[in-house]
Every structure is written in C-alpha cells, then in structure tokens.
Amino acid sequence: LLATNVREASADIKPFEEYQKIYNDIAEKLREEDDRDDGSYGPVLVRLAWHCSGTYDQNDPSQNKGGSYAGTMRFQEEQNDPENAGLKVAQDFLEPFKTKYSNLSYGDLWTLGGVCAIQELSGPKIKWRPGRKDLGLDAVPPYHRLPDASQETGEYVRSVFNGRLGFTDQEMVCLIGVGHALGRCHVDASGYDGPWTFSPTMVTNDFFKLLLDEDWKIRDWDGKKQYTDSSTKSLMMLPTDMVLKKDSKFRKYVELYAKDEEKCMSDFADVFSRLLERGIKFPNSTKPMVFKTLEEQGL
Ligand code: ZEM
Incomplete structure (x- = not known):
C-alpha cells in the first residue's frame, strides 16, 4: 500500500478491559433485542462494518480515500449512497454506545460492532485494533x-475487491461467501429479497455448499434479477454471488471452502x-x- 493512502490511528487508546466492556454491552443488546428479521441484529451490524470499510480505494491519493477510519457514514451524504440503503438500522442500534463511551469514534464503534456480531453468531475470533478518528x-x-x-x-467483482481493496481472488471469495451466510436481502432496502442460507443468524460455510449443490x-x-434454489425456492443468490460459481478461478475456492469449514473460518477471521x-x-x-464472547465469560 502507498504511504499516502493511509491514515494514522491514534495511540491514545483505552486499556483492553474497556473495549471488552463495550463488546459486552453490544453483545448483551444483541441478545436482548430480537425484533428483527430472523431474530438478530447481528447480520446488519456485520454489513455496516463491511460497508464502512469497503469504500477504501488503494489507488486514491486524495482525502476521499474511504475506509472505516473517518466514521463518515454518520453523514446523510454517505447514507444516501444507494448501496447503503437499510444500514441506518445498524447505526441506530449502536448509537447508545457512542453516547455512553464518549471518546469512542464511529469507526471504532462500527467495526467493533461487526466483530462482536461475528463472534456472538458462533463465528471465529476476529482480531481488532482501536484508534480511528471521526473526520x-x-x-x-x-x-x-x-x-x-x-x-x-x-x-467487475475483481475491480472492487482486487482493484480498490487489494484482496486476492481467494480472499474475496472467502469474504463474500461467509458474509452472505448471514442475514437476508430486503425489498425495501436493496430491492432484492430473501436469505442465502437456512441459518442466517449463524456464521457457517453453508453459502459455499448451497452455491455448489443447489440448482440455481x-x-x-x-x-430485480436474482436467483432462487429449485428445491425449496426459499433461498437466493445475487448475480455477483453466481459469479463465484461461474468463474473457474473463483470456483476452486468455493469448492475448497465448501469442503473445509475450519480453513474457511480461519481464513475469514484473518x-x-x-x-x-x-x-x-x-x-x-x-496490539x-x-x-x-459472553458465553466464554459465563455472562
Ligand atoms: Zn453483502 N449484500 N454484498 N456482503 N451483506 C447484502 C446483504 C448483506 C453485496 C450486496 O450487494 C448485498 C459482502 C459482499 C457483498 C452482508 C455482508 C457482506 C445485500 C442485501 C446486498 C444487495 C441488503 C438489503 O437488502 O438489506 C455485494 C454485491 C457484495 C460483493 C460482491 C461482504 C464482503 C460481506 C461481509 C463480509 C450481510 C451480513 C448482509 C445481510 C444484512 C442484513 O440486513 O441481513
């Protein structure tokens, strides 16, 4: 990465225990509030963490480099990006913690929300660092x-994940497939409809198995044009998801992750x-x- 394309995180951070407390607060709210979709706000928190980070462009030397640092989705201007439709729900869910922990930045809060959701929905441990600043x-x-x-x-998919975000084919397959094990599409947000898997509140490698095994x-x-499984007609795939099956360079990683759940989860965590x-x-x-997790702490 070019040196001009990074922002310096603050070294003035709280001790680990303070962040574990914020994690616990978010996790407890996730456990208590089940009035969304399949019973969890976890998936939309993961999507918020991804969308605040996924605007990064490694080739952009300007001030608009994007990424999770600046917390700019708090502005209408970024919320109004059509791709961000529906994410206000996740921002509102996390807002009380911004008030409670006054010097926590939005970038730290939203990325921590995603880490917490992944772990509490039985996913792998995600390493996380604080120090982002609101700009x-x-x-x-x-x-x-x-x-x-x-x-x-x-x-197209490569132009985003490789071109702008700097990930390999294998990394992009892993990100998309584990991300889309969770949650669902909403007609009133994206115009698409339905879940990818039968367990949308659990982090699994099921997306990869279903993508290969079902007849879409x-x-x-x-x-909008989307795909449905012939056997139950209750699941969906987006056109970009189908690319992972059709493009042979992507497909070999779909096959790998469908077979090897452990590798899938450790690669995803990284x-x-x-x-x-x-x-x-x-x-x-x-560091x-x-x-x-709450469970590991007996909470
Ligand atoms: Zn998604 N995603 N995503 N994604 N995503 C949706 C929902 C969710 C794409 C996309 O257009 C959409 C990644 C990559 C890509 C999640 C996580 C991750 C929806 C439905 C769309 C349309 C939104 C709605 O209607 O509410 C595209 C084109 C992608 C790449 C090519 C990556 C990477 C993710 C995380 C690692 C999650 C968790 C959801 C479900 C949100 C929810 O509210 O249930």
Whole structure:
C-alpha cells in the first residue's frame, strides 16, 4: 500500500478491559433485542462494518480515500449512497454506545460492532485494533465504490475487491461467501429479497455448499434479477454471488471452502480483520485485541 493512502490511528487508546466492556454491552443488546428479521441484529451490524470499510480505494491519493477510519457514514451524504440503503438500522442500534463511551469514534464503534456480531453468531475470533478518528464531511468517499450486486462478471467483482481493496481472488471469495451466510436481502432496502442460507443468524460455510449443490434458476418475479434454489425456492443468490460459481478461478475456492469449514473460518477471521483496517496505520504500541464472547465469560 502507498504511504499516502493511509491514515494514522491514534495511540491514545483505552486499556483492553474497556473495549471488552463495550463488546459486552453490544453483545448483551444483541441478545436482548430480537425484533428483527430472523431474530438478530447481528447480520446488519456485520454489513455496516463491511460497508464502512469497503469504500477504501488503494489507488486514491486524495482525502476521499474511504475506509472505516473517518466514521463518515454518520453523514446523510454517505447514507444516501444507494448501496447503503437499510444500514441506518445498524447505526441506530449502536448509537447508545457512542453516547455512553464518549471518546469512542464511529469507526471504532462500527467495526467493533461487526466483530462482536461475528463472534456472538458462533463465528471465529476476529482480531481488532482501536484508534480511528471521526473526520468531517470532506472525508465522505464518492459513490460507486461499494459493489453493485447486479453486475455478473468476474472482471467487475475483481475491480472492487482486487482493484480498490487489494484482496486476492481467494480472499474475496472467502469474504463474500461467509458474509452472505448471514442475514437476508430486503425489498425495501436493496430491492432484492430473501436469505442465502437456512441459518442466517449463524456464521457457517453453508453459502459455499448451497452455491455448489443447489440448482440455481433466475427467479420469476417482477423484482430485480436474482436467483432462487429449485428445491425449496426459499433461498437466493445475487448475480455477483453466481459469479463465484461461474468463474473457474473463483470456483476452486468455493469448492475448497465448501469442503473445509475450519480453513474457511480461519481464513475469514484473518481477511475480515484486515478489511476493517484498510487504509489505516496503527502505532506499534497498539496490539491486536481478541475479545471473549459472553458465553466464554459465563455472562
Ligand atoms: Zn453483502 N449484500 N454484498 N456482503 N451483506 C447484502 C446483504 C448483506 C453485496 C450486496 O450487494 C448485498 C459482502 C459482499 C457483498 C452482508 C455482508 C457482506 C445485500 C442485501 C446486498 C444487495 C441488503 C438489503 O437488502 O438489506 C455485494 C454485491 C457484495 C460483493 C460482491 C461482504 C464482503 C460481506 C461481509 C463480509 C450481510 C451480513 C448482509 C445481510 C444484512 C442484513 O440486513 O441481513
């Protein structure tokens, strides 16, 4: 990464125990509030962490480099990016902790929210570092950096994950497939409809198995072009998801992750952690933190 393309994280951070407390607060709220979709706000928190990070562009030397550092999705200007439709729910869910922990930045809060959701939904441990700072309106990244689900070529998906975010084919397959084990599409947000898996509140490698094993047909409806499984007609795939099966360079990793859940989870933990840190340089004094789940603490 080019040196001009990173922002320096603050070395002035709280001790580990303080962040574990914030983690616990978020996890407890996740456990208590089940009035969303399949019973959890976890998936939308993961999507918020991804969308605040996924605007990073390694080739952009300007102030609008994007990434999770600046917390700019708090501004209408970034919320109005059509790809961010529906994410206000996640921001509102986390807002009380911004008030309670007054010097916690939005970037730290939203990325920690994603880490907490992954772990509490039985996912792997995600290493996380604090020190992001809220910046002003001039740090809002331009639109069209986040991927458009209607694009159905490997070239397009690579232009986002490799071109801008700097991930390999294997890393992008891992990120998309584990991310889309969780949650669902909402007609009133993206225009797409339905979940990818039968267990949308559990972090699994099921997306990869279903993508390979099911017979996916274009759904017959008057909504956007999406795919549906022929056997139950209750699951969905986006056009960009289908690319992972059709492009042979992606498909070999789909096959790998469908077969090897352990590798899938450890690769995901590593790449998701790096996604949340795109465009940020942390001081050597800031060591990666690994939080205990509520269950591990007997809470
Ligand atoms: Zn998603 N994603 N995503 N994604 N995503 C949606 C929902 C969720 C794409 C995409 O357009 C969409 C990654 C990559 C990509 C999650 C996590 C991750 C939705 C539905 C769309 C349209 C939104 C709605 O209607 O509410 C595209 C095109 C991607 C890449 C090519 C990556 C990477 C993710 C994390 C690692 C999650 C968890 C959801 C479910 C949100 C929810 O509210 O349930």
